[in-house]
Amino acid sequence: xxxxxxxxxxxxxxxxxxxxxNEVEKLISEGPKLNSEDSERLELLTVxxxxxxxxxxxxETPDPIDxxxxxxxxxxxxxxxxxxxxxxxxxxxxxxxxxRPLTVQMIRALTIGLGISADTLVGASVIETSSSKKxxxxxxxPIKEMTRRGWIENIGKAAKNxxxxxxxxxxxxxxxxxxxxxxxxxxxxxxxxPTSKYALHAWLARVIQRARVRKPNIGHYNHDxxxxxxxxxxxxxxxxxxxxxxxxxxxxxxxxSVIIEPALKGTLLDGAALRDTxxxxxxxxTLRYDRLDHFWFTLIHEVAHIWKHVGENEAFLDDLExxxxxxxxxxxxxxxxxxxxxxxxxxxxxxxxxxxxxxxxRFAKDLKxxxxxxxxxxxxxxENYSLFSDMVGQNQVRQxxxxxxxxxx
Numbered sequence: 001x002x003x004x005x006x007x008x009x010x011x012x013x014x015x016x017x018x019x020x021x022n023e024v025e026k027l028i029s030e031g032p033k034l035n036s037e038d039s040e041r042l043e044l045l046t047v048x049x050x051x052x053x054x055x056x057x058x059x060e061t062p063d064p065i066d067x068x069x070x071x072x073x074x075x076x077x078x079x080x081x082x083x084x085x086x087x088x089x090x091x092x093x094x095x096x097x098x099x100r101p102l103t104v105q106m107i108r109a110l111t112i113g114l115g116i117s118a119d120t121l122v123g124a125s126v127i128e129t130s131s132s133k134k135x136x137x138x139x140x141x142p143i144k145e146m147t148r149r150g151w152i153e154n155i156g157k158a159a160k161n162x163x164x165x166x167x168x169x170x171x172x173x174x175x176x177x178x179x180x181x182x183x184x185x186x187x188x189x190x191x192x193x194p195t196s197k198y199a200l201h202a203w204l205a206r207v208i209q210r211a212r213v214r215k216p217n218i219g220h221y222n223h224d225x226x227x228x229x230x231x232x233x234x235x236x237x238x239x240x241x242x243x244x245x246x247x248x249x250x251x252x253x254x255x256x257s258v259i260i261e262p263a264l265k266g267t268l269l270d271g272a273a274l275r276d277t278x279x280x281x282x283x284x285x286t287l288r289y290d291r292l293d294h295f296w297f298t299l300i301h302e303v304a305h306i307w308k309h310v311g312e313n314e315a316f317l318d319d320l321e322x323x324x325x326x327x328x329x330x331x332x333x334x335x336x337x338x339x340x341x342x343x344x345x346x347x348x349x350x351x352x353x354x355x356x357x358x359x360x361x362r363f364a365k366d367l368k369x370x371x372x373x374x375x376x377x378x379x380x381x382x383e384n385y386s387l388f389s390d391m392v393g394q395n396q397v398r399q400x401x402x403x404x405x406x407x408x409x
Contacts, residue, residue, distance in 0.1 A: 085114070214257050236367075270286060
C-alpha cells in the first residue's frame with residue numbers, strides 16, 4: 001500500500017475522519033515494517049485522528065464543588081464522611097461553601113477515594129478566598145536559601161526592615177510583579193501548592209534572570225519551526241554521549257533559552273516552560289532526578305509546552321510524578337512519548353513483548369534513541385522501578401552540565 005505520507009491533510013469533515021479510520025485499521029492489519037513509508041503514514045494518521053477528536057468532541061468538565069456534592073449524593077455520604085480527604089470538618093465545610101480552595105493533596109485524595117477526575121477538581125483550587133486577597137507575606141520566601149545561592153545579598157538584622165524591598169525587587173526584575181491577589185503570570189502544571197508558591201516564584205524569577213543573561217547567545221525563535229519532526233530530531237540526539245548538551249545547543253540555536261537551575265527546598269519540580277516579557281521562550285530544568293530517561297522526557301515535555309501551550313502570561317511548572325488529567329499536560333505527555341517511541345511501533349516491538357537488555361538495545365538502535373528511554377518507559381508503564389535500573393543512565397546528566405562552563409548546576 002503506497003499511499004504517500006504527504007497526502008494526509010488536516011481532518012475537516014466526518015467523511016474524511018471515517019476514511020482515515022478505515023485506512024488506519026487496514027494499515028494495522030497489514031503490519032507495516034518499522035521505519036517504512038506505511039509505518040510513518042500510520043503514525044501521521046494517528047496524530048491527525050487524535051487532533052480531530054480532541055477538537056470535535058471536547059469534554060466539558062462540571063463545576064468541581066457540584067461534582068463533589070453529586071458524588072456525595074450518589075454514595076449517600078455526609079460531610080463528616082469527607083473528613084479523611086480534607087483533614088478536618090471545618091475544611092470540609094469551607095470547601096463545600098466555596099470559601100477554601102482544594103489543595104493538591106485534597107485533589108489526589110478525592111481522585112483516589114471518590115473517583116472524581118482530577119481535571120474536574122482543579123477548578124476548585126483557584127477559588128479566591130479572603131486570605132488570597134491579603135498582602136503578600138514576604139517573609140515566606142526562602143530568604144536563607146536565596147541568599148546562600150547568591151540570588152540576593154545577605155540581609156542582616158539591621159536590614160530586616162528592608163526585607164520586602166529586597167525580595168520584591170528580585171521578583172520584579174524578572175517581570176513577576178504582583179498586586180494584592182496574585183502574581184502576574186498564571187501558573188499551570190502540578191508543582192504549585194499553597195506551601196510551595198513562594199519558593200516556586202523565587203525559582204522562576206532566577207530562571208528568567210539567567211535566561212536574560214544568556215539571550216545574546218541564542219538564536220531568533222521561529223514558532224513555525226516547531227513540529228513533531230522537530231521533537232523527534234531532538235529526541236534522537238539522546239543516542240549520543242553528550243546528547244543533553246547537544247539538545248540544549250540546538251534549542252538555543254532555535255531561540256529557546258534552556259536554564260539548568262536546581263529546585264528550591266520544599267518544591268517538587270522537574271521543569272518549567274514560559275515566555276519572557278519580550279516573548280523569548282524559556283525552559284527551566286531542575287535535574288531533580290539525575291537520570292537520562294528522566295532528563296529527556298522532561299525536556300521534550302517542556303518543548304511541547306512551548307510549541308503548543310505557553311501564552312504571554314502563562315507558565316507551566318511541572319511535577320511529572322503527579323498524575324494529571326489536564327488536557328495540556330496530557331498533550332505534552334503524548335507528544336513527548338510519540339517523539340521518542342510512537343505507540344504503534346511500541347506495541348509491536350520485542351522490547352515491549354519480551355523486554356530484556358538485548359531487545360531494549362536493539363529497539364533503541366532502530367529508533368535512534370538512547371536505551372535508557374526505552375527502559376524508562378517500561379518502568380513507568382509497569383510501575384516497577386526495580387526493572388532495568390542499570391539501564392536508565394543514573395548519574396549521567398549533572399556531570400555533563402557541571403563540566404559545561406555555560407551552565408550552572
